[in-house]
Amino acid sequence: xxxKVGKKKLGLKEKYQHMTRGLGWETTYQSMDDVFPFVKYEGxxxxxxxxxxxxxxxxxxxxxxxxxxxxxxxYAIIDAYAQNNxxxxxxxxxxxxxxxxxxxxxSPLEYMAHRGFAMTxxxxxxxxxxxxxxxxxxxEIRHAQTxxxxxxxxxxxxxxxxxxRHMLERVWYLSVPRSFFDDAVTAGPFExxxxxxxxxxxxxxxxxxxPFVSGAAYNGDMxxxxxxxxxxxxEARHMTLGLEVIKFVLEQDPDNLPIVQQWIDKWTWRGYxxxxxxxxxxxYMLPKRIMSWKEAWEVYFxxxxxxxxxxxxxxxxxxxxxxxxxxxxxxxxxxQAWATFYNYAAACNFHTWIPTDDELDWLSQKYPxxxxxxxxxxLEHWREEAKxxxxxxxxxxxxxxxxxxxxxxxxxxxxPTQICYREVDYKDNKYHFCSDGxxxxxxxxxxxxxxxxxxxxxxxxxxxFEEGVDPTAEGFDPLSAVLDYYHxxxxxxxxxxxxxxxxxxxxxxxxxxxxxxx
Amino acid sequence: MQMDLRTVTIKPQRQTFDHIARRIGADxxxxxxxEGTLEVQATHNFHYRPTWDPDHEIFDAxxxxxxxxxxxxxxxxxxxxxxxxxxxRAKQQxxxxxxxxxxxxRGLADTLPAELKETVLKLLLPLxxxxxxxxxxxxxxxxxxxxxxxxxPCIFHSMDMLGIAQYITRVGLLLGDxxxxxxxxxxxxxxxxxxQGLRRYVEDCFVLKDPLEVFVAQMVALDGLLYPLVxxxxxxxxxxxxxGTPIAMLTQFMTDWYAETRKxxxxxxxxxAAESAENKAQMETWITHWRDRAAAALMPIAQxxxxxxxxxxxxxxxxxxxxxxxxAGVSL
Numbered sequence: 001x002x003x004k005v006g007k008k009k010l011g012l013k014e015k016y017q018h019m020t021r022g023l024g025w026e027t028t029y030q031s032m033d034d035v036f037p038f039v040k041y042e043g044x045x046x047x048x049x050x051x052x053x054x055x056x057x058x059x060x061x062x063x064x065x066x067x068x069x070x071x072x073x074x075y076a077i078i079d080a081y082a083q084n085n086x087x088x089x090x091x092x093x094x095x096x097x098x099x100x101x102x103x104x105x106x107s108p109l110e111y112m113a114h115r116g117f118a119m120t121x122x123x124x125x126x127x128x129x130x131x132x133x134x135x136x137x138x139x140e141i142r143h144a145q146t147x148x149x150x151x152x153x154x155x156x157x158x159x160x161x162x163x164x165r166h167m168l169e170r171v172w173y174l175s176v177p178r179s180f181f182d183d184a185v186t187a188g189p190f191e192x193x194x195x196x197x198x199x200x201x202x203x204x205x206x207x208x209x210x211p212f213v214s215g216a217a218y219n220g221d222m223x224x225x226x227x228x229x230x231x232x233x234x235e236a237r238h239m240t241l242g243l244e245v246i247k248f249v250l251e252q253d254p255d256n257l258p259i260v261q262q263w264i265d266k267w268t269w270r271g272y273x274x275x276x277x278x279x280x281x282x283x284y285m286l287p288k289r290i291m292s293w294k295e296a297w298e299v300y301f302x303x304x305x306x307x308x309x310x311x312x313x314x315x316x317x318x319x320x321x322x323x324x325x326x327x328x329x330x331x332x333x334x335x336q337a338w339a340t341f342y343n344y345a346a347a348c349n350f351h352t353w354i355p356t357d358d359e360l361d362w363l364s365q366k367y368p369x370x371x372x373x374x375x376x377x378x379l380e381h382w383r384e385e386a387k388x389x390x391x392x393x394x395x396x397x398x399x400x401x402x403x404x405x406x407x408x409x410x411x412x413x414x415x416p417t418q419i420c421y422r423e424v425d426y427k428d429n430k431y432h433f434c435s436d437g438x439x440x441x442x443x444x445x446x447x448x449x450x451x452x453x454x455x456x457x458x459x460x461x462x463x464x465f466e467e468g469v470d471p472t473a474e475g476f477d478p479l480s481a482v483l484d485y486y487h488x489x490x491x492x493x494x495x496x497x498x499x500x501x502x503x504x505x506x507x508x509x510x511x512x513x514x515x516x517x518x
Numbered sequence: 519m520q521m522d523l524r525t526v527t528i529k530p531q532r533q534t535f536d537h538i539a540r541r542i543g544a545d546x547x548x549x550x551x552x553e554g555t556l557e558v559q560a561t562h563n564f565h566y567r568p569t570w571d572p573d574h575e576i577f578d579a580x581x582x583x584x585x586x587x588x589x590x591x592x593x594x595x596x597x598x599x600x601x602x603x604x605x606x607r608a609k610q611q612x613x614x615x616x617x618x619x620x621x622x623x624r625g626l627a628d629t630l631p632a633e634l635k636e637t638v639l640k641l642l643l644p645l646x647x648x649x650x651x652x653x654x655x656x657x658x659x660x661x662x663x664x665x666x667x668x669x670x671p672c673i674f675h676s677m678d679m680l681g682i683a684q685y686i687t688r689v690g691l692l693l694g695d696x697x698x699x700x701x702x703x704x705x706x707x708x709x710x711x712x713x714q715g716l717r718r719y720v721e722d723c724f725v726l727k728d729p730l731e732v733f734v735a736q737m738v739a740l741d742g743l744l745y746p747l748v749x750x751x752x753x754x755x756x757x758x759x760x761x762g763t764p765i766a767m768l769t770q771f772m773t774d775w776y777a778e779t780r781k782x783x784x785x786x787x788x789x790x791a792a793e794s795a796e797n798k799a800q801m802e803t804w805i806t807h808w809r810d811r812a813a814a815a816l817m818p819i820a821q822x823x824x825x826x827x828x829x830x831x832x833x834x835x836x837x838x839x840x841x842x843x844x845x846a847g848v849s850l
Binding site for chain 2: 028119179
């Protein structure tokens with residue numbers, strides 16, 4: 001038989017190039033500037049998109065195949081978990097509040113990431129970069145949905161989950177994660193990639209995902225653990241993309257360095273501030289602790305991040321600003337945050353509590369420099385007061401930082417007894433900040449940050465009452481009116497864990513599952 | 519024998535999230551499509567205006583001339599959320615894979631008449647660039663469209679288009695003697711007069727600002743004529759009758775994909791047009807405009823395979839398209 005001489009076999013890299021790079025072209029009927037209108041205004045100079053190194057090589061057919069396999073397994077577990085009342089296996093019903101925080105504060109960000117990566121996936125002129133961004137966009141809608149679907153089962157039985165979408169746009173503390181992501185998508189495509197692709201996905205993601213997913217594993221929450229693990233291989237792709245963006249941009253032109261450095265400074269600080277919520281979750285909300293916030297910061301940022309920034313030094317990148325302050329803060333922020341939520345538990349969609357004696361001891365041991373001196377006595381005092389029937393719920397509104405939108409609860413570097421205040425006068429107004437970092441970020445782009453929808457300001461301006469509510473009516477209760485606007489079920493979603501409906505139901509249902517009826 | 523398996527039954531406090539319950543009723547369990555789609559996108563109290571578009575909010579319905587009282591009136595009849603979508607595509611890629619294996623394993627590419635093979639390379643390969651354009655246009659709607667019900671199917675569409683561009687590339691690598699066939703096809707796309715109408719069409723879509731107009735230009739008009747013409751008519755009928763069945767096997771993904779996707783496209787057109795007389799008029803104007811341009815752009819491409827018959831067959835495809843739109847409530 002006359003065999004034709006075999007065609008040259010293509011290598012994987014070459015083949016992938018034909019499957020992606022070769023698809024694009026220089027437009028001529030419309031100018032490239034009109035087709036890609038946002039790629040220059042940030043000042044980033046790119047000379048040759050072909051120098052982009054594909055961070056991973058995955059054609060769509062392979063993507064569909066792998067991802068479908070993962071989805072099949074994940075949904076089988078979610079179904080089984082729901083069917084078996086898996087929620088009754090969590091360590092203690094207080095744990096549920098950690099996942100309330102997740103669904104309310106994190107899952108909507110996954111959706112924003114989906115849209116944000118679709119934007120960069122449309123706007124970059126380089127085919128390799130566009131494909132990688134679009135694949136991440138697709139993954140991010142996966143993460144949003146697998147989280148919603150997993151946590152949907154908790155919503156059926158417990159309070160605080162039911163209005164996560166509505167609350168995201170209104171509830172005071174949720175403006176912290178939300179404004180973080182709004183900030184990123186309103187930036188240009190390169191800043192978005194440095195903000196989310198690099199600073200968040202690469203530098204800080206372990207500090208977000210590991211605590212929640214390991215926290216779930218430690219506390220018997222198979223549902224949450226499973227979507228976390230299932231997302232992990234996607235995250236690995238996202239991390240390589242984040243790193244490639246930085247390297248590519250820095251290699252393209254030396255003028256890019258100062259712009260990128262400023263973004264890294266800004267976004268590390270912005271991300272770090274958002275992670276305050278995670279730190280609090282780790283130190284106070286997991287009945288079975290994994291590690292302390294301080295330990296997590298040391299492992300995942302100081303060690304791993306330190307190595308990363310050493311690696312990036314050859315491009316002229318230095319470690320992010322304000323690390324010295326973060327270094328001091330790590331003994332404090334989780335305690336300061338929990339104290340705030342304990343104070344404002346009436347206006348909150350999850351429950352708070354004073355840690356048990358064991359837990360207080362654990363905190364003393366993990367935070368030898370700060371806990372016994374500053375925080376334990378306060379918690380014990382509050383516990384005593386509550387026992388005497390003096391549980392105090394703060395009903396006045398705190399001042400918020402104009403940038404990170406966290407109440408002004410953080411202390412001066414070097415003095416944990418003095419609240420840190422900074423201010424800036426801009427166009428006849430005074431703006432307030434929790435730190436030098438947040439102040440400097442504002443000063444770099446004041447026109448952006450003066451737009452912030454600050455929940456406290458909005459309440460005082462009367463923008464947070466349901467339609468038809470009359471604040472001048474006799475006996476008007478402003479807090480209650482605001483909680484109605486939040487759609488917060490008063491007495492069910494808020495206040496202390498002790499005595500809550502969640503606590504009672506969990507106990508009764510666990511009894512049904514583990515004991516025989518009398 | 520009936521097995522009576524038991525689990526502890528606890529009465530749920532609620533069936534689904536409140537924003538879903540307000541739409542479907544509090545007593546009903548929601549589907550995964552509903553929970554993963556309805557109102558997922560943020561709508562209120564945005565913090566900052568985009569630095570790249572300060573006249574609009576991050577998500578802003580006024581980016582489109584189409585006005586909807588409720589953007590969740592749009593529904594995907596396929597009920598695709600990520601999991602359902604990937605499972606559907608994984609199944610299709612399995613079929614595609616065994617088709618490629620079948621054609622490759624039996625050396626069927628070599629049995630194709632030389633002339634036919636030449637026609638396929640000329641007709642099909644430059645379309646990988648058109649599919650890439652489709653990927654960009656769908657990405658645009660995903661990014662700047664309003665409401666997850668509309669934008670979610672667009673990220674799927676965008677990735678489908680990339681997948682299709684990659685399947686076409688594989689056909690080229692299989693039929694062609696070497697990778698140069700891809701360069702030749704790109705040169706045609708860039709320079710041959712037959713392709714310039716289509717390339718201009720795609721590039722003109724790249725600068726549109728209204729997400730719904732991009733939807734009409736790409737998903738309704740261009741896909742709505744190109745897929746029936748090239749895949750259903752030319753490849754599956756005309757070329758198959760001349761010994762080109764292996765090609766139809768290699769492009770089965772595209773045929774199946776289009777048959778499925780058009781259901782979503784039709785539902786979307788129908789919902790937009792049914793909303794108001796203004797929407798209907800706007801859809802009619804856009805669809806007429808882009809249909810005529812797409813038909814004109816596809817004519818010289820049809821000629822590559824159909825020669826003198828191109829005219830008649832293309833107008834037949836346009837007639838079918840008009841009938842399809844009429845069913846969706848848009849009279850052209």
